[in-house]
Amino acid sequence: MTEVFEAKYGLPQDVKYCKACVISNQRPSSVIEFKNKPSDKKPTINFDDDGVCSACRYADVKKSIDWNAxxxxxxxxxxxxxxxxxxxxxxxxxxxxxxxxxxxxxxxxKYGMNPLTVTWSPHVYTDIGWRNFRSWIDSGLDNILYSPNGKLHRLLTRLAFENLVHPFQPFIIGQRLVGPRFSMLYNIPLVFYGENQAEYGNNITENESPKMDMSFFYNSSMDVCDLYLGGVSATNLIDKYNVNINDLNPYMPLDVEKLKSVGTEVHYLGYYLKWDPQECFYYAAENTGFITNPERTEGSYSKYSSIDDKIDPLHYFTTYIKFGIGRATYDASQEIRNGKINREEGAALVKRFDSEFPSKYFHEILDYMDITEEQFWKIIDAARSPHLWKKENDEWMLRHALWNE
Ligand SMILES: [Zn+2]
Incomplete structure (x- = not known):
């Protein structure tokens, strides 16, 4: 009998890799919740009977969509x-x-609209991120840069790292809300996001709708006491961390009555136009002065995605630790589905880059989160699920690496 190791986070016990791309069945569906507790189980990407992931299946569906219509x-x-x-x-x-x-x-x-762009500020801008942000505005767009309370956002980021090993969680909530929030504030009902994250393996039925499910943005039955941020209840944030209740507002669900009176609708442009990240890059390079990083991103081989925040590389490092899925895996899977590389090439890139530690901004981000290097490694090593990781000769290794398949 083979030994069974504990699977943390409710992850599937048997590690399987998609037959078409390089994603594994450990990939969580990025369900964003206002009540994220450390103990929560995560739903994961679906694989069909042929061992192909739902994101690859949707990439096939995209080929048969009538994009002109x-x-x-x-x-x-x-x-x-x-x-x-x-x-x-x-x-x-x-x-x-x-x-x-x-x-x-x-x-x-192209479509003659008059958009107001709104930005939920990154934690710590990279030079290239700030430059691209300014170029975007200079290409002929109005923008509101919304920067959340820095003291609180740093605290929440640290707590999210300590309790959820997910330093991005408060950012994701704030960023998700910022569009509908400004829709309410400025009485502009139509909100456009780009691609639907369902393309990457969340609930695939979401791809069939042009609109985002608005129930995420409000929860009429929800009291502030039910809110969890960084894995800590709002009550504890207020009592133990001296957070002012009013300061939590940017992270709170929106007022459902107000949303309805404005008639806020959130649409995905990726529903209407065939979405291809590389094509977006070419367009942005040509039209909004977007430039790539001169060097490849740590943990991957790519140069143009998620390069504006110094915490990005750490975020992907935590997914590598928790799910065995690093940044190169995400990048390669997407490029395989879009026909830019084949699976063999993708697998070689994953082997080469997925485990790379993000050292460039490491100490700066530790300072940002106010934690020591010793604390950092304690949290990281405790987050390794025994069914994914083993220690041999004092070195952590994946039990089921893609290249050993
Ligand atoms: Zn796949």
Whole structure:
């Protein structure tokens, strides 16, 4: 009998890799919750009977979609909302990375909309991220840069790392909310996000709808006491960490009545236009002055995705620790599905880069989170699920690496 090792986070016991791309069945569906507790189990990506992941299956579906008809739908939607008096007619949340750069620019300069772009600030801008953000605005777009309370956001980021080993969690919540929040504040009902994350293996039925499920943004039955941020209840944040209840507002679900009175709708541009990250990059390079990193991103081989925040590489390192899935795996899987590389090439890139430790901004991010290197490694090693990791000769190794398949 083979030994059974504990699987943390409710992950599937048997590690399997998709037959078409390089993602494993350990990939969590990025369900964002206002009540993320450390003990929560995570739903994971679906594999079908042929061992192919739902994201690869959707990549096949995309090939048969009538994109001309979808573009017509987009034009109808724009016609319905387009402003005639110079006021803003849609909100485009984003950082000025390739995807939001493409979304806002194409809506304004191809489809004649008048977007207001809104940005939930990265934790710590990289030089290149700040430069791309400025170039995006300079390409002819209005922007509101929203920077959350720095003291609180640092605390929440640290707690999210300590309790969830997910330093990005408070950022993701804030960033997700910022579009609909400004829709309410400025009375602009239409909000455009770029791609639907379902393309990467969340609940695949979400791809069939152009609109985001709004129930995420409000929860009428929810009291502030039910909120969990960084794995800590709001009550504890207030009592133990001296957080002012009002300061939690940017992370709170939105007022459902207000959302309904404005008529806020969140649409994915990726539903209407065939989404290809590399094509977004080419478009942004040509039209919004987007430039790539001169060097490849740590933990991967790519140079143009998620390069604006110094905490990004650490985020992907934590997914490598928790799920055995690093940044090269995410990048290669996406590029395989979009026909840029084949599975063999992808596997070689994963082997070469996935485990690379992000040292470039490491100490800066430790300072940001106010934790020591010793604490960091204690948290990281405790987060390794025994069914994924083993220690041999004092070295941590994946039990089921892709290249050993
Ligand atoms: Zn796949």
């Amino acid at each position: 979808r573009e017509k739908n987009l034009i109808e939607l724009c016609d319905k909302y387009r402003s005639r008096d110079g006021s803003y007619d849609c909100i485009v949340p984003g950082s000025g990375g390739k995807d939001s750069a493409f979304t806002a620019h194409v809506l304004k300069y």
